Amino acid sequence: MFQLLVVTVASSVLLSFALWAEAESDSNIYYQANQNVNSKVGNGEIKTDAYGLSLDVEGRWGRFGSNLVGDIRHLYEPQGEIFSVAEINIGHYGKTYSLEIGRRILPWNESTEQFWLLNDVNGLREFGPTDNRQEGKFGIFFSKNWGKNIGLQLYISKMHLPSLNPGYIFKKGKITSSQSWVPLPDKQMTYYDTQVPIYYRLETPAVSEVIYQNGLGIRPSYRWKSGEISGFALYKPESFWRQHVVGHMARELDQVEVTVTPTVNHHMIYGIDIAQKISKIDVEIGYKIVDPNGDFKEEFPVFGESLATVHPTFESDYFQIVPKYKQRRYFHLKSGYNGDRFSTNLFGIYSQSSDEGPGELFAGDAIKWKRGVGLLLGYKANDKFKASLNLKYDLKTEDTILKNEIIYRPAKHLQLALGAELLRSPQDESYWSSFRSNDLIYSNLAIVF
Numbered sequence: 001m002f003q004l005l006v007v008t009v010a011s012s013v014l015l016s017f018a019l020w021a022e023a024e025s026d027s028n029i030y031y032q033a034n035q036n037v038n039s040k041v042g043n044g045e046i047k048t049d050a051y052g053l054s055l056d057v058e059g060r061w062g063r064f065g066s067n068l069v070g071d072i073r074h075l076y077e078p079q080g081e082i083f084s085v086a087e088i089n090i091g092h093y094g095k096t097y098s099l100e101i102g103r104r105i106l107p108w109n110e111s112t113e114q115f116w117l118l119n120d121v122n123g124l125r126e127f128g129p130t131d132n133r134q135e136g137k138f139g140i141f142f143s144k145n146w147g148k149n150i151g152l153q154l155y156i157s158k159m160h161l162p163s164l165n166p167g168y169i170f171k172k173g174k175i176t177s178s179q180s181w182v183p184l185p186d187k188q189m190t191y192y193d194t195q196v197p198i199y200y201r202l203e204t205p206a207v208s209e210v211i212y213q214n215g216l217g218i219r220p221s222y223r224w225k226s227g228e229i230s231g232f233a234l235y236k237p238e239s240f241w242r243q244h245v246v247g248h249m250a251r252e253l254d255q256v257e258v259t260v261t262p263t264v265n266h267h268m269i270y271g272i273d274i275a276q277k278i279s280k281i282d283v284e285i286g287y288k289i290v291d292p293n294g295d296f297k298e299e300f301p302v303f304g305e306s307l308a309t310v311h312p313t314f315e316s317d318y319f320q321i322v323p324k325y326k327q328r329r330y331f332h333l334k335s336g337y338n339g340d341r342f343s344t345n346l347f348g349i350y351s352q353s354s355d356e357g358p359g360e361l362f363a364g365d366a367i368k369w370k371r372g373v374g375l376l377l378g379y380k381a382n383d384k385f386k387a388s389l390n391l392k393y394d395l396k397t398e399d400t401i402l403k404n405e406i407i408y409r410p411a412k413h414l415q416l417a418l419g420a421e422l423l424r425s426p427q428d429e430s431y432w433s434s435f436r437s438n439d440l441i442y443s444n445l446a447i448v449f
Contacts, residue, residue: 026056028415030446037422037439050075066090067104073127080178083164084125086135097144103161105136108153108219108232109271109288112332115347115376116369116392119163120269120290120328123239126165129181129435130401130421135163137236139215151230153219160213160237160264170260173199183434189256191249196256198247203261213237213264227276234269238292245321265325267292283335290328328353328367341381347374347392366431371395384409399432400424409448417444 031051052073059066069087074080089102108121114132117124125133139157146152166182168175175184188197215237221230242265247258273286329352336345349372372394380386390403405419421440425432 024058025449028054028446028448030054030444032442032444035441037441038437063093064091065093067102071125071127071133075178082127082167082178084127084133084135085161086125086133089141091141096146097142100141101139103136103138104141105134106141106155106217106234108217108230108234109273109286109332110134111284111334112286112288112347112349115334115374115390116332116349116372118368119239120267120288121234123163126163127179128421128440129432129438130403130423135239137161137215149223151221151223153217153221153232155215155217155234157215157236158213159211160215162210162237162241162264163239170200170202173201173255175200175260181435181438185245191256196249196254199250199255199257201257201259203259205262205264210264213266226278227274229272229274231272232270235266236269237264238267242323243321244323247320265292265323280337280339281335282338283333285333286331288328288330288332290330292323292325293327326353336376341379343376343378345376347376348372349374368431369394369399370397394430397425397427397430397432399427399430401432413448415444415446415448417446418442419444 029052031049033049050073052071054071055068057068067087067089069085071084071086073082075082085103087102087104089100089104091098091100105122110122112118113121114134117130117132122137123135125131125135127133137155137157138159138161139155142154144152166177166179168177168182168184174187177184185200186198188195190196213236215235217232217234217236219230219232221228241262244261244263245258246261247256250257268291269288270291271286271288273284275282275284277283331348331350331352333348334345337343338345349369351367351370353367369392372392374393375389375391377389378386379388385406385408387406388404390401392401393399400423402422403419405417408416410416419442421438421442423432423436423439425436427433
């Protein structure tokens with residue numbers, strides 16, 4: 001499977017650039033100036049400006065094609081780089097079917113996941129706390145249509161490429177990050193009324209334990225003139241790491257020694273979605289179950305091994321942080337009008353989970369939304385000017401995220417953007433409280449090609 005990955009990556013890059021003249025490209029080189037409107041708490045220096053390269057190239061040659069979507073960004077103060085490979089694949093496209101190999105975004109429950117910043121089906125790029133760019137899964141993707149009504153999508157994989165962001169750096173007993181917005185664990189703790197420093201160690205898993213992971217999914221659908229009903233079942237590694245933390249007091253009683261062990265956990269995702277167009281209004285409703293304890297239990301012959309989920313156990317004589325592996329259940333809806341110049345979309349998400357505690361953010365089991373409502377507005381005056389507003393609000397936690405952006409393109413290969421990201425989270429136990437000091441105003445200058 002590793003050889004398949006290498007061949008896929010090389011073929012995708014070569015084919016994309018070979019077809020560059022005929023390819024559809026929305027790539028750019030950019031410089032972004034950031035201004036934090038409030039002070040950052042507890043994570044050292046604030047990284048301000050950044051520059052980078054964003055690639056989005058799709059090439060076609062007859063029935064064959066390739067797709068490459070990726071980003072690399074250089075950060076200042078202090079210097080560092082962050083990367084993302086959202087999609088890189090090659091494919092063969094027939095009249096009623098398609099077969100693709102590589103890394104690809106699964107279009108299952110896509111609009112809901114992207115708006116609510118969920119990373120269940122697909123991962124997130126996470127260049128910032130409110131970054132909604134998605135990252136796909138690696139595998140083989142097959143899609144087939146029978147007539148105008150019946151469709152089927154299949155996904156199978158034996159390889160997992162985890163998200164690269166946000167990243168933690170372990171050095172000399174301390175944990176830092178190349179991204180200033182990433183919340184970090186405590187640097188010290190109280191031991192018998194005395195503040196004692198914490199010394200962190202990373203237990204690095206073997207590469208094979210990370211990469212060689214199974215995935216399997218199916219999505220049947222039935223379409224009619226103005227709507228569609230679809231369901232999906234998906235078994236795959238989670239898009240994020242689970243962090244197991246155990247610690248004990250050093251013999252000299254001068255520090256607490258903590259071992260952090262990242263692990264890959266598999267989960268089962270079930271969902272059903274119904275879409276209907278009523279006059280000029282698009283309506284979508286759905287229900288999704290995310291079960292981190294789900295497994296096939298029996299051996300599945302296509303993989304040749306058991307797919308049962310096994311959660312590792314750890315022991316400590318002092319303390320430990322263990323992920324809770326809680327099942328999540330969501331109702332979600334979307335209703336909107338999307339015209340040539342104006343678009344208005346309303347979103348809603350309702351968590352039906354039995355345990356709605358805040359969870360451990362560092363352990364990877366915190367809940368983002370409980371009773372969410374959202375609004376997405378778009379305006380496009382012409383090919384040179386467009387604006388958008390993105391608002392999310394949780395009725396239970398009172399969390400608010402507001403993003404707005406104006407884009408102006410004075411020339412074919414020149415683009416200017418001005419935007420703001422504001423976050424309010426009044427309750428300390430909320431997931432978003434760890435990011436409320438990251439309000440940002442930014443300007444972006446890009447050369448488009």
